[in-house]
Amino acid sequence: MVDFGFGLVPSSRINLDLFDKGKYEELAALEPDVRICMACGSCTAVCTAGKFEPTSLREAIEDIKNARADKALQMLEPCQLCGKCSMVCPRGINTRHLILSINKIYSEK
Amino acid sequence: MTPLSYLLAAQAEVPEVIDRIPSGFSYFVIPFTVGVAFMFCWLGVGLIRLLADIPKEDRIKFGKSLFIPKVALKNIKELFCDCLFHVKIWQRKPLLGYMHSAIAFGWFMIIILGHIEVALFVPARLNVTRGGLFYPIFYRYFVWMNPGHTTLRGSFFFFLMDFFLLYILSGIALAIFKRFRSIVLGMRHTTKPSFADRVALYSLWMIFPLRLLAESFTADLSGGSFLTIPVNQFWHFLFGDKLWFMPCWWAYSICLGLFFAAMPFSRYMHILTEVLWILLRNAGVKPNHPRKGVAEAEIYACSSCGLCLDACPMNVQKKNLKYSSVYFIRFLRRHNEKKINAIADKCLMCDKCHALCPVGVDAPALRRAQRATVNNTMPYNYAYLDASGSVQPSEPGRVHSRFAAAENGLSPESAPADSTQPCHANPGVLYFAGCMTHLTPRIIKSVEKVFKAAGVEYAFADREGGICCGRPLMLAGRTDAAAKVIEANKQMIEASGCKTLVLSCPICYKIFKEEYHLEGINVVHYTQFINELIAAGRLDVKKTDEKIVYHDPCELGRGCGVYLEPRAALSQVGTLVKASKEYDESICCGGSLGSLTLDTHDRAKISQASLQALLSGNPETIVTACPLCLKTFSEAVSRGENLEQHVKVKDFAEAICP
CATH class of the missing domain: 3.40.50 (Rossmann fold)
Structure with a gap:
C-alpha cells in the first residue's frame, strides 16, 4: 500500500519484507519454544507488569513475526520476570528464557 | 627396665640420633624440592593476584576479621573440622569420611611429626639454608639411630610415624577401591578426572606405598616401629644383608615432586585453597564476580569430589550430569565461556549442592554472578513503579x-x-x-x-x-x-x-x-x-489420623533454614510420615524459577523423582508450603505417571484449616 504520509489513525501497516529471518532463527535456536506459541494470551492475562503498563509476551512474539522487533523490545521492558506466564502457558513455553533471549538477540544492533 | 629420667639424662651425653650424611644433602631430594618450590611460587603469585582482585573494603574487612576473637575461633574450628577431619563427609558417608580424613589428617600429622622430630633431634637442620625444605620430609634417610641409645621418646615418635603411615595407607586403599566401585562408599556418580587430576591422583596413590618401601629399607639404620621394622626384616630375608635403598627414595621423591608440580592444575589445589576460602567465608566477604577475587578462592577450593553429582535433582537423567556444579566450577576455572553460560542457565538453584558441599562452595551464588555478566545489562523500564508508588496513580483507569x-x-x-x-x-x-x-x-x-x-x-x-x-x-x-x-x-x-x-x-x-x-x-x-x-493457643486445630508427608521447598528449607516450624504445626493436625529425602536433602519439585533453560520434559522427570521420594512412607497427603511446589505437584499427581497410590496435594494453610 502506498503511504501518503497522513492518516486518521496511526499506521498499522505490516511490512513483512523487513522481517529479519536470520535473527528469528537465532532466537529459535536459543529458545525453540518461540515457535510453539499459539497466541492464546494467557501470559498477558496474568502478567504482573501488565497491570501497570501494556506488557504482553503474546504481542511481543507477534511483533517479532511482523517485523516490529523494536516494538517487541519496548513491550518487554516493564517485565519483572516473575514467571507467572510460564506457569499458566498451556504450551509449556519457557517464557522467562524466551524474554531474556529476545532481549539478548534483538538488542544487538 | 631403665627409668625414664635416666634415659632422658643419658641422651644428653650420647646422641640418640646421628647425622648419617654430614652434608645433609643427597641428589634424590631434587625432584621433590623442585616440585614443592614450583608450587609455592605458583601459589604465592596466585595469592597476591587473588587478593588484588578483591575490592579494597572487602580486603580490609578480611584483614580485620582475622583478629576478631569470635571469627578466629570459628576459623580454627572449621579449619580442623573441614580441612583435616572432614566432619561434614563423616556425618553423611562415614566410609568416605574415613578415607578423606585418613589422607588429610594422616598426612598432616606425618609432616608435623617429621618437623618435630627434626626439631628435637637435629634442630640445626630446620634452617632453610641447611636443607630445611626437604630434610624433615626425608628425615629417615638422613639419620642413623645410635644403637642401644634409643630413648622412649624416640620410640614414641617411631610408633606415631608408623601409625599415621598405616592410617594413610588404609585411606589410600579405600581411595583406589573407590575409583572402581564408588557405590560401596556411597557415591553413585563420581567426577571424570582431567589430565592434571590424573597425574596428581596416581602420584598421590604412589606416594605413601613408596614411603613405606623407602622407610622400611632404611629401618635398620634409622629406626622404625611396628610397621617398618617387620617389613625391613622381610627385605633382609629376601635380599640378604645388603639392601639397595636408593631407588625407593628416588621414586618416593619423584612422586612427591610430581604431585606438587601437578597440584596447582589439579583438583588437589583444594587442600591449600580451602584454608583461604574458609577464612574469606567466615570474614563474610561475598564474591562480586563469577571468576575473580573471592570467587577464585571458591573455585580453587572445590575438591571436585563429586558429592554434588548425586545431590543435583537434574541428575535423575544421566544426560544432565554435565550441568552439575562440579563441572560448572571446572569450566569456570578453565575460562570456558560458552560452556559456563549454558551450565549456569540450566541450574534450578535449589541450593542442594551448596548445602551438601563438604567445602561449602556456594556454586548457586557463582551461577547467579555468571548470569549477571550476561543479563544484568539488559534494558528495563520500571518507570511505572515510581508513578504508581506515589499517592496519585498517573492513569487511574489503567494503573x-x-x-x-x-x-x-x-x-x-x-x-x-x-x-x-x-x-x-x-x-x-x-x-x-x-x-x-x-x-x-x-x-x-x-x-x-x-x-x-x-x-x-x-x-x-x-x-x-x-x-x-x-x-x-x-x-x-x-x-x-x-x-x-x-x-x-x-x-x-x-x-x-x-x-x-x-x-x-x-x-x-x-x-x-x-x-x-x-x-x-x-x-x-x-x-x-x-x-x-x-503454640499460643489462638488457633484451634483438630487432630486427625491423616498420614501427611511434608515437602521442604528449596527456598524455605535450604534457603532460609525453616524446617521445624511447618512440621511442628502439621504434627498437630495429622500424623507426619517420613520422606526418603527430607530436610536439606529434599529434592526440588522441578517447578523452580531458578532454571532458565530447563525444559518441561526434564522438569517433569524431576517432579517424578521428587514425588517418589515423598511417597516412600505411603502418605495420604503431600503438604507443601510453596505455591510453585503446590502447582507442580498437583499437576504431576494429576498426570499420575508411575504412581501406585492416589495422594492429595495440599497447601500448608489448607492442611491446618481444612
Whole structure:
C-alpha cells in the first residue's frame, strides 16, 4: 500500500519484507519454544507488569513475526520476570528464557 | 627396665640420633624440592593476584576479621573440622569420611611429626639454608639411630610415624577401591578426572606405598616401629644383608615432586585453597564476580569430589550430569565461556549442592554472578513503579493502586469484634501474597481462613495484585532491575507501618529476609506465623489420623533454614510420615524459577523423582508450603505417571484449616 504520509489513525501497516529471518532463527535456536506459541494470551492475562503498563509476551512474539522487533523490545521492558506466564502457558513455553533471549538477540544492533 | 629420667639424662651425653650424611644433602631430594618450590611460587603469585582482585573494603574487612576473637575461633574450628577431619563427609558417608580424613589428617600429622622430630633431634637442620625444605620430609634417610641409645621418646615418635603411615595407607586403599566401585562408599556418580587430576591422583596413590618401601629399607639404620621394622626384616630375608635403598627414595621423591608440580592444575589445589576460602567465608566477604577475587578462592577450593553429582535433582537423567556444579566450577576455572553460560542457565538453584558441599562452595551464588555478566545489562523500564508508588496513580483507569494498604493506612480486613476502631489502628500484621500465590488463589483463601479463625487483624498488601518481590530477577542475574523492584516494595511496606510481615511464598520470603533490610519489621513465613498461632493457643486445630508427608521447598528449607516450624504445626493436625529425602536433602519439585533453560520434559522427570521420594512412607497427603511446589505437584499427581497410590496435594494453610 502506498503511504501518503497522513492518516486518521496511526499506521498499522505490516511490512513483512523487513522481517529479519536470520535473527528469528537465532532466537529459535536459543529458545525453540518461540515457535510453539499459539497466541492464546494467557501470559498477558496474568502478567504482573501488565497491570501497570501494556506488557504482553503474546504481542511481543507477534511483533517479532511482523517485523516490529523494536516494538517487541519496548513491550518487554516493564517485565519483572516473575514467571507467572510460564506457569499458566498451556504450551509449556519457557517464557522467562524466551524474554531474556529476545532481549539478548534483538538488542544487538 | 631403665627409668625414664635416666634415659632422658643419658641422651644428653650420647646422641640418640646421628647425622648419617654430614652434608645433609643427597641428589634424590631434587625432584621433590623442585616440585614443592614450583608450587609455592605458583601459589604465592596466585595469592597476591587473588587478593588484588578483591575490592579494597572487602580486603580490609578480611584483614580485620582475622583478629576478631569470635571469627578466629570459628576459623580454627572449621579449619580442623573441614580441612583435616572432614566432619561434614563423616556425618553423611562415614566410609568416605574415613578415607578423606585418613589422607588429610594422616598426612598432616606425618609432616608435623617429621618437623618435630627434626626439631628435637637435629634442630640445626630446620634452617632453610641447611636443607630445611626437604630434610624433615626425608628425615629417615638422613639419620642413623645410635644403637642401644634409643630413648622412649624416640620410640614414641617411631610408633606415631608408623601409625599415621598405616592410617594413610588404609585411606589410600579405600581411595583406589573407590575409583572402581564408588557405590560401596556411597557415591553413585563420581567426577571424570582431567589430565592434571590424573597425574596428581596416581602420584598421590604412589606416594605413601613408596614411603613405606623407602622407610622400611632404611629401618635398620634409622629406626622404625611396628610397621617398618617387620617389613625391613622381610627385605633382609629376601635380599640378604645388603639392601639397595636408593631407588625407593628416588621414586618416593619423584612422586612427591610430581604431585606438587601437578597440584596447582589439579583438583588437589583444594587442600591449600580451602584454608583461604574458609577464612574469606567466615570474614563474610561475598564474591562480586563469577571468576575473580573471592570467587577464585571458591573455585580453587572445590575438591571436585563429586558429592554434588548425586545431590543435583537434574541428575535423575544421566544426560544432565554435565550441568552439575562440579563441572560448572571446572569450566569456570578453565575460562570456558560458552560452556559456563549454558551450565549456569540450566541450574534450578535449589541450593542442594551448596548445602551438601563438604567445602561449602556456594556454586548457586557463582551461577547467579555468571548470569549477571550476561543479563544484568539488559534494558528495563520500571518507570511505572515510581508513578504508581506515589499517592496519585498517573492513569487511574489503567494503573491499579498496588498500594491500597499503604495509602489508607493499614485497615484491618477481617472484621474484629471491636471494629469500631478507626482505620489507622494498626493491626501490625501485613500479609503479602506475591505473584505465585495469586496464581494459586486456594492458598490466599485458606490463609485468610486461618487468620479469621485465629482472629488475626491483618492488612492485605497486594489483594489487587502487587509487584514482584525481585527474587526471580535476582535468580536471572538482573540485580540492578531487582534493586528497583525491591526499593518500590520496601517503600510500600515501610509506609504501611506494620510490625509483622507474613509471606506465603518462600521465594518472596528469602529475598525479603536477605535483601530488604526491613528494620523493626518481623518478616515471617506463614508456616512460622501459623505455628506460633497454634503454640499460643489462638488457633484451634483438630487432630486427625491423616498420614501427611511434608515437602521442604528449596527456598524455605535450604534457603532460609525453616524446617521445624511447618512440621511442628502439621504434627498437630495429622500424623507426619517420613520422606526418603527430607530436610536439606529434599529434592526440588522441578517447578523452580531458578532454571532458565530447563525444559518441561526434564522438569517433569524431576517432579517424578521428587514425588517418589515423598511417597516412600505411603502418605495420604503431600503438604507443601510453596505455591510453585503446590502447582507442580498437583499437576504431576494429576498426570499420575508411575504412581501406585492416589495422594492429595495440599497447601500448608489448607492442611491446618481444612
